[in-house]
Every structure is written in structure tokens, then in C-alpha cells.
Amino acid sequence: MPNSIIATQDLTVFYGTHCGISNVNLSVEKGEVFGLLGPNGAGKTTIQRVLMDVIRPIKGRATIFGRDCRHEGVAIRKRIGYLPGEFSFYPNMKGSSFINLLASMQAKPVDRTYHQQLYERLDLDPSRKMKEYSRGNKQKIGVMAAFMGKPDLLILDEPTVGLDPLVQKVVLELVREARENGRTVFFSSHNLPEVQAICDRVGIIRRGQLIKTERVETLTKRQFKRLHLTLRRLPPTDAFALEGVTETGRDGQVVMLEIQQGMDKVMEKAVHYGVENIEILPVTLEEIFLAYYDLENNRHDHT
Amino acid sequence: MTILNLLRHELQSRLGAIVGWSISLALFGLIYLSFYPELRDQLFSLGDASLWKAMKFEVGTFEGFVASVVVQLIPVYLGIYVIIISTDTLAGEEGRGILELLLSLPFPRWQIVTVKATAISVASFVILVFAGLGSAVALQTVKATVETIVTPGSLFLIILSGWPITLVFIMIGVFLGAFLPNRRSAAAIMTFFFITSYLAETLTNYVPSLGAYRYLSLFYYFDSSAKVFTEGVKAGDVLTLLGLAHSSSSWLFLVSKDAM
Numbered sequence: 348m349p350n351s352i353i354a355t356q357d358l359t360v361f362y363g364t365h366c367g368i369s370n371v372n373l374s375v376e377k378g379e380v381f382g383l384l385g386p387n388g389a390g391k392t393t394i395q396r397v398l399m400d401v402i403r404p405i406k407g408r409a410t411i412f413g414r415d416c417r418h419e420g421v422a423i424r425k426r427i428g429y430l431p432g433e434f435s436f437y438p439n440m441k442g443s444s445f446i447n448l449l450a451s452m453q454a455k456p457v458d459r460t461y462h463q464q465l466y467e468r469l470d471l472d473p474s475r476k477m478k479e480y481s482r483g484n485k486q487k488i489g490v491m492a493a494f495m496g497k498p499d500l501l502i503l504d505e506p507t508v509g510l511d512p513l514v515q516k517v518v519l520e521l522v523r524e525a526r527e528n529g530r531t532v533f534f535s536s537h538n539l540p541e542v543q544a545i546c547d548r549v550g551i552i553r554r555g556q557l558i559k560t561e562r563v564e565t566l567t568k569r570q571f572k573r574l575h576l577t578l579r580r581l582p583p584t585d586a587f588a589l590e591g592v593t594e595t596g597r598d599g600q601v602v603m604l605e606i607q608q609g610m611d612k613v614m615e616k617a618v619h620y621g622v623e624n625i626e627i628l629p630v631t632l633e634e635i636f637l638a639y640y641d642l643e644n645n646r647h648d649h650t
Numbered sequence: 651m652t653i654l655n656l657l658r659h660e661l662q663s664r665l666g667a668i669v670g671w672s673i674s675l676a677l678f679g680l681i682y683l684s685f686y687p688e689l690r691d692q693l694f695s696l697g698d699a700s701l702w703k704a705m706k707f708e709v710g711t712f713e714g715f716v717a718s719v720v721v722q723l724i725p726v727y728l729g730i731y732v733i734i735i736s737t738d739t740l741a742g743e744e745g746r747g748i749l750e751l752l753l754s755l756p757f758p759r760w761q762i763v764t765v766k767a768t769a770i771s772v773a774s775f776v777i778l779v780f781a782g783l784g785s786a787v788a789l790q791t792v793k794a795t796v797e798t799i800v801t802p803g804s805l806f807l808i809i810l811s812g813w814p815i816t817l818v819f820i821m822i823g824v825f826l827g828a829f830l831p832n833r834r835s836a837a838a839i840m841t842f843f844f845i846t847s848y849l850a851e852t853l854t855n856y857v858p859s860l861g862a863y864r865y866l867s868l869f870y871y872f873d874s875s876a877k878v879f880t881e882g883v884k885a886g887d888v889l890t891l892l893g894l895a896h897s898s899s900s901w902l903f904l905v906s907k908d909a910m
Binding site: 396399400401420421422424425427429431433434435436437439440448449451452453454492 | 652653655656659663666746747748750751753754755756757758
């Protein structure tokens with residue numbers, strides 16, 4: 348994959364006897380925002396730590412900018428901004444000293460104007476000591492450290508965790524700006540809306556295995572709503588047999604539906620049976636993803 | 651872009667410990683030597699006690715007292731700091747999430763490890779300098795009341811001769827921190843090794859049949875007997891310890907290039 352910024356082949360990591368990731372193959376193209384989505388412990392952080400050469404795989408290979416992560420790490424890290432999932436620094440060090448220390452060790456000089464802008468946009472007070480910062484403020488420091496060098500590639504492990512909604516928005520804006528400037532972003536998350544909001548492509552990882560990668564808009568088209576209708580009279584079993592609607596179960600007076608299209612028709616039908624309550628339940632991107640691939644697999648099986 | 655900024659920061663972050671340990675060890679020598687005139691008669695009566703000899707304490711003479719208490723114990727106490735800090739510098743910082751940020755910087759691992767080992771080595775040297783100065787000042791104040799061949803200058807230099815053995819323990823501690831999965835196991839092994847090495851030297855000194863194993867103790871290469879004031883520090887011992895420190899650091903760099 349000549350244009351890939353990140354490429355992995357059969358990447359496998361074990362922690363003792365526990366498998367961290369298994370045969371992960373992925374590629375991230377130049378200028379795209381790639382989201383790695385999965386629950387805690389799925390292997391998102393492991394992939395990112397292998398890319399940063401913090402841990403090393405027992406099998407497989409990872410390259411960034413066409414260079415081997417293990418043997419050419421220094422050259423690679425000159426062009427990367429990295430936000431680890433959990434990080435800390437010397438507790439008595441001031442935020443500004445920490446940022447300045449990291450800035451002094453960047454491969455290229457940090458743009459002081461941009462540096463100052465980041466402080467303001469993230470609403471960060473750098474005069475306090477690291478031990479005095481809350482989780483959210485530490486995260487802002489980490490975000491700032493990752494972005495300040497305007498690197499060609501940003502590797503961000505759950506960048507919005509611990510941040511208030513306004514700052515989360517700022518971080519997503521920074522990611523968008525990076526993409527607009529032709530830079531590449533590889534980030535992990537378990538937050539569906541932020542992945543939908545900024546990612547070009549997404550990879551779902553479960554139990555250390557990358558199930559598949561897909562463009563976000565393709566998945567979003569497949570998005571469905573999960574509806575629980577509490578009705579006064581129980582309808583016949585085929586009452587909601589409509590195109591794009593699947594009845595997934597019943598529990599007393601509650602009819603459970605998954606709806607991809609035709610919400611208006613469902614409502615028309617429902618009023619005949621007396622609607623007592625309507626509950627729309629959240630659907631995770633992982634569920635959409637899995638539903639999508641179940642559908643794809645079934646289609647392939649039939650053909 | 652310079653790794654020296656990291657070295658400066660590492661030293662700054664250890665400033666509190668350097669000041670604290672420097673004052674403590676300087677006071678240690680200062681207090682023990684200052685009170686010698688009052689303790690002299692009691693110590694003289696203990697001079698032949700075999701238990702003291704077994705523990706490498708020669709308290710019958712002033713030179714023996716200085717060597718046993720100040721020269722011998724300052725590196726032992728400094729060893730406590732070295733065990734804490736050397737095993738913490740990689741294993742502890744990895745556990746706290748500090749190391750991951752450092753490893754993401756555009757420097758080879760061996761440079762980061764070198765900076766950390768250098769910072770601890772410099773810190774321990776500064777502490778020894780202050781400890782030496784404290785003892786030298788104390789000797790100067792009591793010199794009029796005791797008859798001795800020990801001068802403040804020679805005492806200062808002999809205390810500094812404790813640095814090579816400290817250096818070996820630093821390198822082994824950092825190596826264990828890089829090699830073992832967590833700080834606790836690194837500190838436990840390091841403590842065991844340190845105590846065993848110290849006790850082995852005293853035990854082999856006392857038990858003739860164990861004499862052949864004396865060379866295995868690092869403390870064998872650090873002369874803390876009264877003879878050191880007449881014969882001086884042996885260059886061979888210093889070179890052996892520096893060689894061991896170098897070997898340990900080579901292993902450390904090998905590990906840091908690959909396994910850490």
C-alpha cells in the first residue's frame with residue numbers, strides 16, 4: 348500500500364498468556380481521520396503503543412510513513428504527535444514547564460503563536476503544578492503536547508476522555524483542522540457521535556481482532572433505531588412486517604422493533620393499537636457495524 | 651532539539667532529594683565525628699570486641715572509627731537512595747505512565763536511558779561531595795583534640811571513593827528496572843543483592859573458610875578499613891568497580907535497545 352501512512356501486517360501482541368491483539372491488518376491513508384472503535388480492553392491502545400514502539404509485537408510488522416516502527420522509530424517519531432491513553436508526569440512540574448520541555452525536544456521548532464492559541468482554545472491554565480491538575484486538565488495538557496508541533500501524523504488514544512463538552516468540541520475541531528491541512532489522524536474511541544462526526548473511516552476492534560474497516564458514511568446509511576413501543580392492545584405478529592422494519596421481540600405489552608426506514612408507517616400502524624409509550628434506545632456504532640456485516644455475510648451466503 | 655534538556659529536567663526534578671540526602675549525610679559525618687572526643691574512652695574499651703570486628707567496625711582507633719562509621723556507612727546509606735531511585739527511574743515511571751511520553755519523543759531509547767542513569771549518577775556524586783564536606787569540616791573541628799594522620803582533604807577524597815561502588819549499584823538498579831516487569835520486583839531483587847553483598851563481605855571477613863568467596867562481594871572492592879588512610883584507595887579496586895559499572899550499563903543499553 349504505497350500511499351498508506353500507517354500499515355500493519357498480522358500484528359500480534361501477547362501480554363504473558365493473554366492475547367492483546369491478533370493478526371491485525373490495517374492501513375490508514377494520507378490525510379484521513381481513521382477511528383479505531385471498540386470497548387475497553389479490545390486492543391485499541393495496544394495497536395497504538397505498537398505503532399509508537401512502546402511495546403513490540405511477537406508477530407507481524409507495522410510501518411508508518413513506509414518506515415518500520417521497530418527499527419526506524421526515531422525518524423518516525425519526529426513526525427508524530429502522540430497522546431497516550433493514560434499518562435502522567437513529574438507531579439511538582441508546572442504545566443507550562445512540561446509543555447516547554449516537550450516543545451524543546453520536538454524535531455522542528457514549535458510555532459509560538461499556535462502554541463499560545465492552543466492554550467486559549469483549550470482554556471488551559473499552565474501555571475499550576477501537574478499534581479494540582481484534574482483529569483480533564485491533564486488531558487488538555489496531553490492534547491496540547493500532541494498538537495503543538497503540527498505533526499504529519501497524530502496518534503490519539505481517546506482524546507476527549509475526561510474533557511467537558513465544550514473542550515471536547517475544541518479537540519474535534521483541532522482534528523478537523525489537522526485533516527484540512529493534509530495531516531493524518533489515527534485515533535481510538537468508544538464514543539459513537541465523535542467518531543461519526545469526524546472520522547472518514549472506522550475500524551471496529553473486538554477481543555484483539557480488527558473485525559473490518561469501513562467508511563463512516565457507509566455505516567451511517569445502515570444506521571437503525573431501536574424502538575420499544577408499549578401498546579394497549581397486542582397487535583398480530585405480522586403487524587409491523589414492513590420494509591426496513593424488524594420485530595426483535597415482545598415483552599408483555601412492549602413490542603421491540605429495529606427500524607432502518609419507514610418510521611412514519613410504523614407510527615401509523617402503532618396508533619391502531621393504542622400507544623401508551625415510545626422509547627427510543629441508543630444504538631452503538633459497533634452494533635450497527637455488526638448488524639451491517641451480519642447482513643453482508645448473509646447476503647454472501649445466499650449468493 | 652536536544653536530549654540535554656531532558657537531562658537538565660531530570661536533575662531539577664531530583665533537586666529536593668539531592669538537597670535532603672546531602673544535608674542528611676553531611677550531618678551524619680559531622681555529628682559522629684564531632685562527638686568522637688566524648689565517645690573515645692568507651693569506644694576504646696570496645697576495640698577488641700569480636701562482634702565489632704565481624705561487622706568490620708574498628709573503633710579502637712580514631713582512624714578505625716572514621717573508616718568504620720563514616721567511610722563505610724555513608725555509601726551504605728546512599729545505597730538506600732540509589733535502590734529507591736534507580737529501580738524507580740524506568741520501572742516506576744513506566745507504571746505511572748511517564749515513560750510512555752518520553753518514549754514517544756524522537757530519541758533512541760538508549761539516549762533516554764543514558765540521561766536517566768547519568769542524572770542519578772550525578773545526583774549521587776553531588777550527595778557524596780556534600781557528605782564528604784560535612785565530614786571534612788567536622789574533622790577540622792575535632793582535629794585539635796585527637797592525634798591522627800587523617801586530614802580533612804584525605805577524608806573528603808576517601809568518602810568520594812565510595813562513588814564507583816554506588817555507580818555499580820545505580821547501573822544494576824536501572825538495569826533491573828528496565829528488565830523486570832515492575833518496580834516492586836526490581837526493588838526487591840536490588841535490595842536483596844545490596845544487603846547480601848554487604849553482609850557477604852563482613853561474613854567472609856570473619857569466617858576463614860569463606861575467604862575464597864570474598865571477591866564476589868562488591869564491597870570487597872571498596873576499602874573501608876583504617877588501612878585506607880595509610881595505603882590510600884587502590885586503583886585496581888576503583889578500576890574493577892568502574893569496569894563492573896560499565897558492564898552493567900552495557901547490558902542496560904542492550905536491554906533498552908530491545909526489551910524495554
